[in-house]
Amino acid sequence: MIELDKINSKILHELESNGRISNTDLALRVGLSASACLRRVQELERTGIISGYRAKLDRSKLGGNITVFVMVGLSEHLKKDARAFEEAMITAPQVRECHNITGSVEYLLRVEVSNLSSYKEFHAEVLGTQSQVSSITSYISLGSPKDMRA
Amino acid sequence: MIELDKINSKILHELESNGRISNTDLALRVGLSASACLRRVQELERTGIISGYRAKLDRSKLGGNITVFVMVGLSEHLKKDARAFEEAMITAPQVRECHNITGSVEYLLRVEVSNLSSYKEFHAEVLGTQSQVSSITSYISLGSPKDMRA
DNA sequence: ACTGAAACACCCGTTAA
DNA sequence: TTAACGGGTGTTTCAGT
DSSP: OOOOOHHHHHHHHHHHHHOOOOOOHHHHHHOOOOOHHHHHHHHHHHHTTTEEEEEEEEEETOOEEEEEEEEEEOOOHHHHHHHHHHHHHHOOTTTTEEEESSSSSSEEEEEESSSHHHHHHHIIIIIIOOTTEEEEEEEEEEEEEEEEEO | OOOOOOHHHHHHHHHHOOTTOOHHHHHHHTTHHHHHHHHHHHHHHHTTTEEEEEEEEEEGGGOOOEEEEEEEESSSHHHHHHHHHHHHHHHHEOOOEEEEEEESSEEEEEEEEEEHHHHHIIIIIITOOTTTTTEEEEEEEEEEEEOOOO
């Protein structure tokens, strides 16, 4: 847990809304010289507060319109089994989120596919090939009254 | 809905995992010249398929932000009860996402709070005051091996 | 402040309708 | 022949020291 001053908060706020802003522009906006600003950004990256950058895509323009939440239980609770499962989820493009959770099952996935047969394929080819998976429960999203994803 | 060729898919895939890759490196990875690659990226931005770029922040390092997924079942399945519940979720600032799902329960929530006592308060004051709520199951997030939220 | 590298605008060559 | 697309070049701007 790290303490942030006002300038670092501003830096994070700017980078959150525009991850491709140039260091020069960012420095202007937060009121620092370019070099001082760069040092802060690199420090934030080094400490992992900024854990990466990514493009935000509009998936409704790409045909990925069905969202399914999947609860996954593992039969083995060894670290290597968990790692293997996580690796498979990271690799699978249909998996948008993979959360390790407390409770009766180990993982909650958010899966996005273009239609139900694609989901069936994901179910069989991705989840079905993981030997350590002991339970799968799928919840198809019927809509999202609220969605404030960052 | 827009048709993507193989190269554009590759570009999107790269930018999704590394939104700050240089155009030069991106061009190398997708097998184009820098200028051709830049044209494609700008076209993707112009058409809105790429709707922005953002830094991914690790909120756990910024003051103990806790994410809880909550499955909520309703006792009444009337439209007005569902509406009332959804209204309450929209109003509650702790609720980041509220999804209506198929299956044994009606809703899946993503709740973000600063600590467990805040969650307890949410549980009691927000969920506990909704008379139509018949079941609440909380899953605390222990971490997210993958999180590609848009 | 300085240097190498990247972004960007511009022009040319090729191909296919 | 012209529209679409990839490649190359020069100038401006940036990142990093």
